[in-house]
Amino acid sequence: MATDVVPVLNERIQTSFQGNMMKDRRVLQISNRIRDGTATFKDGHDYAERLGENLSRALVKNLNESTLPDGRLYYNIANRTVVPALQTNYDLTNETAEQIQSIIDEPLGIGLKSVRADFPESRIHDLINKMTEDGINLEEALIWLREPIINNSEAFFDDFIKENAKFRNDVGLKATLTRTAEANCCSWCAALAGTYEYGKAPDDIYRRHEFCRCTVTYQSGRKSQNAWSKRQWESSQEEIDRRKEIGTSQNTLTAMERIAQAEQIARDEIIQSFQNETGYSRRSASIITRNKDPNEILKEVNKIKERQKALRR
DSSP states (O other), X not given: OOOOOHHHHHHHHHHHHHHHHHHOHHHHHHXXXXXXXXXXXXXXXXXXXXXXXXXXXXXXXXXXXXXXXXXXXXXXXXXHHHHHHHHHHHHHHHHHHXXXXXXXXXXXXXXOOOOOOXXXXXXXXXHHHHHTOTTOOHHHHXXXXXXXXXXXXXXXXXXXXXXXXXXXXHTTOEEEXXXXXXXXXXXXXXXXXXXXXXTOSOTTTTOOXXXXXXXXXXXXXSSOOOOSOGGGTOOOHHHHHHHHTTTTTOTTSOHHHHHHHHHHHHHHHHHHHHHHHHOBOHHHHXXXXXXXXXXXXXXXXXXXXXXXXXXXX
16 A cells, blocks of 8 residues: 655645745744734735745745655645645735734724635646646646746735725725836736726736736725825925924934934825826835926826826727
């Protein structure tokens, strides 16, 4: 009777995965941000991505010629190792997203619980079928344990966003969806980038291709977001004075430090508004808006939106 290798493989995969996660600095940073109450949905996406990368490395390391019968990844083995591992990533992604949702909701006074999308069994079993199809060798099978594992882990987070945006919208909270494209992304991703009212987003807003690292998030609240206008880039004297007073209760800050802090807050608001309107990453938004006055920034936004509109045609 052949020995069942799956229990040993699962133990090794889990050990490798946990070791990878413990050494991952980005995972530690996100955990600290959740603990401090400063995490955002962007952190949630990054966490799902890191889960995928760390799991992929663990699977490739432990599913090899020396550990697999006949040096092949049979369906029975893949189904009992890869599926449970992805189920763990699904659970961890949703738990983290739920924590972040609570952080976002608390200052808005929203007491709704998060909802989870169902585990995508059909999608995952399609992946298992591809890596174990007749005639495929181990080297070819391992391809499906690399980027597709990361892509599916990101999709777990996308599913959370999709499900909760719909839920919030259905109960009457105005929701908007934002797809943020990284710098130098492909033209297809650039065309999808932007912020949309719920129900008016492109059909493909949640779709991603191989090696796509775009982020899809949503916002909801008791008050709808302001439409784009020059006012987002200009502050009244009263608002400037308010910012300058930030930190006055902190005796350790000098007047110059308080002013610098206020200026940084204003700068962050400009960058965030630019991101929301164009879908660009924070790094790109920071570079494009640096040392520009409100009129120049508005011109840049209009140019980008025209390019995105043309790409969607």
